[in-house]
Amino acid sequence: MIPALLVMAGIAVVLGAMLGYASIRFKVKGDPLVDKIDAILPQTQCGQCGFPGCKPYAQAIAKGEAEINQCPPGGEEGVRKLADLLGKEFKPLSAEHGTEKPKRVAFIDEAACIGCTLCTQACPVDAIVGAAKQMHTVIAPLCTGCELCVSPCPVDCIAMVPVQETVDTWKWKYPVVQLKLAEPA
Amino acid sequence: MLASLFTFRGGVKPASHKDESSHIPISPAPLPDLLVVPLRQSAGGAPQARVQAGQRVAKGERIGAADGEFSSAIHASTSGTVLAVEPRPLPHPSGLSAPCAVIEPDGEERWGERVPVDYASESPEALRGRLRDAGIVGLGGAAFPSHVKLRPGAAGRIETLIINGAECEPWITCDDLLMRERAEGVSRGIAVLRHIASASRVLIGIEDNKPQAIVAMRAATARMADVEVVPVPTLYPTGGEKQLIRVLTGTEMPFGRYGAEYGVQCFNVATAYSVHRAIDLGEPMLSRIVTLTGNVARPGNHEVLIGTPIDELLKLAGPKPDTDRYIMGGPMTGISLPRVDLPVIKATNCIIAANAALFPQQGPEMPCIRCGACTRACPAELQPHELYWFSRARNFVKAAEYGIFDCIECGCCAFVCPSNIRLVDYYRFSKSSIRAQEREKAAADAARQRFEFRTLREEREKAEKAARLAAKTAAGRRAVEGAGARPAAAEAATSLPPLDDEKRALIAGAVARAQAHKEGSPVEPTPPQAPVQG
Numbered sequence: 015m016i017p018a019l020l021v022m023a024g025i026a027v028v029l030g031a032m033l034g035y036a037s038i039r040f041k042v043k044g045d046p047l048v049d050k051i052d053a054i055l056p057q058t059q060c061g062q063c064g065f066p067g068c069k070p071y072a073q074a075i076a077k078g079e080a081e082i083n084q085c086p087p088g089g090e091e092g093v094r095k096l097a098d099l100l101g102k103e104f105k106p107l108s109a110e111h112g113t114e115k116p117k118r119v120a121f122i123d124e125a126a127c128i129g130c131t132l133c134t135q136a137c138p139v140d141a142i143v144g145a146a147k148q149m150h151t152v153i154a155p156l157c158t159g160c161e162l163c164v165s166p167c168p169v170d171c172i173a174m175v176p177v178q179e180t181v182d183t184w185k186w187k188y189p190v191v192q193l194k195l196a197e198p199a
Numbered sequence: 200m201l202a203s204l205f206t207f208r209g210g211v212k213p214a215s216h217k218d219e220s221s222h223i224p225i226s227p228a229p230l231p232d233l234l235v236v237p238l239r240q241s242a243g244g245a246p247q248a249r250v251q252a253g254q255r256v257a258k259g260e261r262i263g264a265a266d267g268e269f270s271s272a273i274h275a276s277t278s279g280t281v282l283a284v285e286p287r288p289l290p291h292p293s294g295l296s297a298p299c300a301v302i303e304p305d306g307e308e309r310w311g312e313r314v315p316v317d318y319a320s321e322s323p324e325a326l327r328g329r330l331r332d333a334g335i336v337g338l339g340g341a342a343f344p345s346h347v348k349l350r351p352g353a354a355g356r357i358e359t360l361i362i363n364g365a366e367c368e369p370w371i372t373c374d375d376l377l378m379r380e381r382a383e384g385v386s387r388g389i390a391v392l393r394h395i396a397s398a399s400r401v402l403i404g405i406e407d408n409k410p411q412a413i414v415a416m417r418a419a420t421a422r423m424a425d426v427e428v429v430p431v432p433t434l435y436p437t438g439g440e441k442q443l444i445r446v447l448t449g450t451e452m453p454f455g456r457y458g459a460e461y462g463v464q465c466f467n468v469a470t471a472y473s474v475h476r477a478i479d480l481g482e483p484m485l486s487r488i489v490t491l492t493g494n495v496a497r498p499g500n501h502e503v504l505i506g507t508p509i510d511e512l513l514k515l516a517g518p519k520p521d522t523d524r525y526i527m528g529g530p531m532t533g534i535s536l537p538r539v540d541l542p543v544i545k546a547t548n549c550i551i552a553a554n555a556a557l558f559p560q561q562g563p564e565m566p567c568i569r570c571g572a573c574t575r576a577c578p579a580e581l582q583p584h585e586l587y588w589f590s591r592a593r594n595f596v597k598a599a600e601y602g603i604f605d606c607i608e609c610g611c612c613a614f615v616c617p618s619n620i621r622l623v624d625y626y627r628f629s630k631s632s633i634r635a636q637e638r639e640k641a642a643a644d645a646a647r648q649r650f651e652f653r654t655l656r657e658e659r660e661k662a663e664k665a666a667r668l669a670a671k672t673a674a675g676r677r678a679v680e681g682a683g684a685r686p687a688a689a690e691a692a693t694s695l696p697p698l699d700d701e702k703r704a705l706i707a708g709a710v711a712r713a714q715a716h717k718e719g720s721p722v723e724p725t726p727p728q729a730p731v732q733g
Contacts, residue, residue: 059650065201067650077434139649158646183638184293185631189624 016078047076054095058087059138060160062112067138081105086112087159118174119157120164126171133163133172203544205449207442209578210434211611212650213369213531215408220492221372223499225380228489228515234276234302234506235287235542237264241336242343243269248284255280257311259483262300271344272334274483275280275302276504278309285622289508290527290544294537302506304431313481323349323395326478330395334484334545339363339438339467340528342546345474348457348464349395358395358462361447362389362471363413364405365431368529371549373488374468376500378405378412382419388475389595390423392466400425402447403468408433435531436609440465442578454605464724489543491516493526493551503543509550510539520551526551530558531610567617573612573622578732579605583612590629595636606630672705679708 051072058068064086065071074080075089075096081161082096083105090107097104107114122133122142141157144150150162175185202497215369239245246263250256256275261352263273275281279302288297318326328347336342351357362385366374368426378385393401403420405413406710408429413634420426431437440458443465445451450461458464469487476482485505489512493497496517503512526533527547573583581602589598606626 052647056639057644057646057650059646067654068647069651138651138653139646141649155642155650156646158642179293179295181289181291181293181295181297183635184291184295185635186292186624186627188628189621 045073045076048072050099051075051096054088054092054099055085056087056092056158057139058158058160060087060158060162062086064111075100081108083108084111086114087191105153116157117177118159119154119177120152120161121154121173122150122152122160123171123173126169128169130168132166132168136162136166138162204429204431205446207437207445208434208580209576209611211614213431213435213614216370216492217372217375217408219370220490220498220500221375225376225488225500225502228501228503228507228512230277230304230306230308230504231507231511232304233277233282233508234304234504235299235508235541236273236276236302236506237287237289237297237299237544238273238284239297240273240334240342240505240545241271242341243267243271243347245298246270246273248298248300250275250281250284252281252283255305255564256302257282257309259313259485260311261483265606268331269344269347270331271346272332272483273300275483276485276506277302277304278307278311279304287539287583288541290534290536290541292534299506299542315481316478318391318394318478323397326391326395330474330477332483333473335470335473335477336484336545337467338469338473338487338544338545338548339440340532342544343471347464348459348466349392349469350459350613351396356462357398357459357464357465358400359423359448360389360393360396360398360401361444361458361463361465362392362401362403362468363438363440363443363465363551364403364409364416364468365443366409367406367433367435367438368531369435370492370551371490371502371529372492373490373548375412375486377472378409378468381472382412382415384475385416385472386419386423386426387479388471388473389420389426391474391478392471394565396464398464401427403428404431404437404443404447405429406431406433406437434605435499435611439556439578439607439609441607454602462546485543487545487547488541489547490549491552492549494519494522494554495552503547505545507541507543509536509541509543509547511597512543512553513539513550516550517551519554521554521556522552523555524553526553526558531614532608537608541577542557561621562619564620567618567620572615572617576611576615578609578611579607581605583622586601586629587620587625589705590625593632595629595633598615599633603629603633603700675705677703679704 046176052069055068055072062065063071063080065074065080071080072083075082082100082102083093085092086107093107094104125148129144129149131146133146134142134144139158140167141153142150142163143153159174161174164174183194246266248263250262256278258264258275258278260275261272262275265272267326273493282303284298284300284413287299287301288294289295301637316329317404327349330346331344335345337345364374364378389401403416403426405416405428413428413430417428420428429447436442437446441452444458444463448463450463452458452461473484477484486502487505488500490500491513496519498516501515525539526534527536527550528534529549530551533551534550567587569584571584577583581606585601586598586603586606590603603626608623608626610623613620616622
């Protein structure tokens, strides 16, 4: 009886020590779930979800404080991926946070720009160059299309233009079988 | 002589249709009224235009310089005047536009400087540079810059040079005719390529349905040591790079690896001929041989300047009135042209006029019955039906897992499919979607990095500002204590909530400083600050 208890207690101590060591040795810094969610989000940093950027939204989703359907730039596909990752039901994009739009980038009418720097301060991804009283311009490949620069502009010289497809970005379309309409008799 | 050839799995034998155009000698196409030369015709970076509208150019003048090592130059195909450098539609399945130089020929064919080089006296490095600047790209169809392929790989050097004269795709005969008529030039090009690659042996693979080409190439290479013309069995797609390497050497290349890493490299016969022209004659790649065939009155092969409009070229062949579409390339891998007022590019090996009799409309797509015919036909040893399911379901992760990027889009699976499924279209959709996703992912990662850096920078600036303010306050405090002053202004603050003496003194000090500024006579002591002007 006693030896058996000792053996069991001994095993428990050894295993406990191993687990304790492992929890220190293999400690994961940060929250891997937040990073995984953040990797799915489109990094537009537009704040349409109601959080100041993609990372805060990812943190809110991880804590269960936000729904997964609040990111219009990520679109339905983004919601689907989040639902897959988190084991949740797919939901259509919530209307109050906006609708999915084709990718657009900001364009500054350089003739009208007065060089106020308000847009450069608003841009979350440093995609606008320019200094005080100097003309500003958007570095189009870096622009995420968040539209945050549009409203601060005092002279309304920023427009969102759709991104044109080029030979490099063109995609083969999903093969659709042409259905022939029956000739009216 | 090789003891035996190797085989690859799968493959199909479509009707060859080579006789229509192969009995007529190559003839030069007439100079068109207008040449539209796309600035980017190869894989890699887009060349920057070196000419402007209104400028006169000589034949062979470089109008677009290679953008970096992984790119190839572009030249004026004839002498004349540049009318514009502007986006024009390309012979691309999308029908989209890209920058092109529009040249109006003056009819003089006035050559620019041509510098023939004795290749034996030049280093491989210098010759690779010459090939890049001569715009030499693979003429087999992929238009991959040749100088990049000639870089020594992990194996140290290219042991075996393979020259691809298989031309396995139906209808196309441009390589066949080139080998028959210009075998001497091809063999000189092979000598240059061999010198650059320092290859110890050369194997020229030609399908056994081209006996005349085999005889011509054997005669031209008879005096070259360790060069062998190897007739290979006629089986589509033997002309695929990986397939031909497998047949001739038995080397099977894993995914994502290139021939150079295994000491093997493969070039098309037409590429070899262009290398000969570029090095021995100093002429950059300005023209290529294009097969015009299918539903036309006069099929044949023509030497065509790059940039010639396809509709002008088709006048030589005379398409019959019931032609309903045009295919660029072969019927297996080619693309249906969205229109015909497009330029001939370096990758244009063949234009086929199609009608319902030659290329019957495919029946309606029916469900996959999992018969496995595609799997038996696939030369890349994939499972096309699985790839089809995943692509159809947009399950790109699985499609990539099942090796969709190993697919060479040869079309064997669609050729044998009893359900008429356009399998290759699904794979192309999948591949381009995966590539687009990767591009978006890279862009999102870059945006995240910039956003995080920006947040960091803003926090740092805030901290620095707070530190500066604190320093200023401390300096002001010291100044007040030093003066020991309690100005009367403090009395005005009696109605406000009681402040402690220290704060009151600071406010008083600030008010005094402001007054002093107004009067324009600085009062001592002032805290350090920027001089005020005006």
